[in-house]
Amino acid sequence: MLPTFSPTASASPVTPPPRPIPGSYGPPVLGPLRDRLDYFWFQSQDEFFRRRATANRSTVFRTNIPPTFPFFIGIDPRVVAxxxxxxxxxLFDPDLVDKRDILIGPYNPGTGFTGGSRVGVYLDTEEPEHGRTKNFAMALLHRSAQTWATELRAGVDGMLDTVEAELAKASGDNLSANYIIPLQQCIFRFLCKALVGADPSVDWAVDKFGFTILDIWLALQILPTQKIGAIQPLEELLIHSFPLPSFIIWPGYNLLYRFVEKHGAEAVAYAEKEHGIGEKDAINNLLFVLGFNAFGGFSVFLPFLVAKIGEAADPSALRPRLREEVRGVLRACGDDGAEFGFKAVREMPLVRSTVYEMLRMSPPVPLQFGRARKDFVLRSHGDVFQVSKGEVLCGYQPLAMRDPEVFERPEEFVPERFIGDEGQALLRHLFWSNGPETSQPAAGNKQCAAKEVVVDTACMLVAELFRRYDDFEVEGTSFTKLVKRQPSPSLSAAAAGAPQ
Known part of the structure; x- marks a missing residue:
């Protein structure tokens, strides 16, 4: 558990004077190197932050964050965690923190990965282009709402057809079907149709290799900051010691760029005419929203969600409860769910709470960064710290959203945690979208433009699984059991009495 250091401080009406932020960066070179090896090699990410919080008896402390020595020139690894x-x-207050070029920390992969454009997520709220790109992203999502549910359902049906076919071929002890590649293909195709307004099937290379291109494109940008578990010290020498070059993926990125330019021309023209964004920047922002925000986020989060719901051991009988709730809403939409969409999944409190709880336990982006815009006082459950202008704040969400001062049984997965008035009140502490779940994305903040759509999409995926199956089990990234939905008694009786 996350240690609690001042259990009575938060109840005190008197604010204590600011105290120095505990922790140390260590000696030059050796301090960052020690922290880097702990972060990537000797400890897990969770353990890295937990140990330092315990050692400093504080949930705010100084440490170094990778990437560091030797070839990340000009990058200062020192942060306030x-x-x-x-x-x-x-981290969500634009008056306190600057978000310029700090999406994944002090390290910035550079514009070589985004066609030479500084795309919206790397812009600070005080930069004029930020408002234009953020408004474009939100408008794009609004325009896609008419086709989103339909395209998602078609994509999920295709994915599950593939998984069923693979599982039918399996036998013996190897009775499993991996769903990662079918899921990624589903996500890529439906996002292209819904967001860009372009069907990948019109271009064979894009349809077949588009999701793989995005996987490689994403990996090259973030791997210097990620532990992948390769053989050491090769991972340290080849992955974590220097920025990975963008030219490796340029042919693939250019393929996607030309695809959007040709087949997503309407969305590009909309960016130019309605938001004042030039064609090149419009395409690069579209590709970033498609590839990094949407495809990357869904590819990380949805497998966690499916695996958690599909665990063979189901002590809280979660799947039967989810199935009952989904089927009840589907019946209200007509048994085939023809009218099923955003409105319907918002009438599924347990499904929605389960998605929220998974976002709490496994947020798609675990780290949030910001650079102090000015000197300010940072408050932490009764403790008060002085932050200096220019210092980088590094928030580690998986621990912040397991804060025992806020959540009961913080380390447990509690599907119904966010149901009812008390559960809804906890949503202000759910930060996965770079802002509280109770606030809304706007041109003046950095909250994810797709905050609502992400939750709704995850709920739709859960609903699609229970529309199709009475039960299923998952081990890791593979389905090991699929029990097809049985016809309702009324439908069976009607079929039995029908003319032959």
């Missing part, structure tokens, strides 16, 4: 829900909110 935050692992509690109270202090974490400072």
């Amino acid at each position: 935050i692992v509690d829900a109270d202090a974490f909110t400072a």
Whole structure:
């Protein structure tokens, strides 16, 4: 559990004077190198932050964050780490923090990965282009709402057809079907249709290799900051010691660029005419929203969600409860769910709470960063710290959203946690979208433009699984059991009495 250091401080009406932020960066070179090896090699990411919080008896402390020595020239690895829900909110205040070029920390992969454009997520709210790109992203999502549910359902049906066929071929002890590649193909195809307005099937290379291109494109940008578990010290020498070059993926990125330019011309023209964004920047922003925000986020989060719901051991009998709730809403939409969409999944409190709880336990983006815009006082459950202008704040969400000061049984997966008035009140501490779940994305903040759509899409995927199956089991990234839905008694009786 995340340690609690001042259990009575938050109840005190008197604010104590600011105290120095505990922790140390260590000696030059050796301090960052020690922290880097702990982060990537000797400890897990969770353990890295937990140990330092315990050692410093504080949920706010100083440490180094990778990437570091030797070839990341000009990058300062020193950060102020935050692992509690109270202090974490400072990262969402545009008056306190600058978000310029700090999406994944002090390290910035560079514009070589985005066609030479500084796309919206790397812009600070005070930069004029930020408002234009953020408004474009939100408008794009609004325009896609008419086809989103239909395209998603078609994509999920195709994915599950593939999984069923593979599982039918399996036998003996190897009775499993991996769903990662079919899921990624599904996500890529439906996002292209819904967001870009372009069907990948019109271009054979894009349809077949588009999701793989995005996987490689994403990996080259973030791997210097990620532990992948390769043989050491090869991972340290080849992955974590220097920025990975963008030219490796340029042919693939250019293929996707030309696809959007040709087949997504309407969306590009909309960006130009309605939002004042030039063609090149419009295409690069479209590709980033498609590839990094949407495809990347869904590819990370949805497998966690499917695996958790599909665990063979189901002590809380979650699947039967989810199935009952989904089927009840589907019946209200007509048994085939023809009218099933955003409105319907918002009438599924357990499904929605389960998605929220998974976002709490396994947020798609675990780290949030910001650079102090000015000197300010950081409050953390009764403790007060002085932050200096220019210091980088690093918030680690998986611990902040398991804060025992806020959540009961914080380390447990509790599907119904966010149901009812008390559950809804906890949503202000759910930060996965770079902002509280109770606030809304706007041109003046950095909250994910697709905050609502992500939750609704995850709920739709859960609903599609229970529309099709009475039960299923998952081990890792593979389905091991699929029990097809049985016809309802009324439908069976009608079929039995029908003319032959």
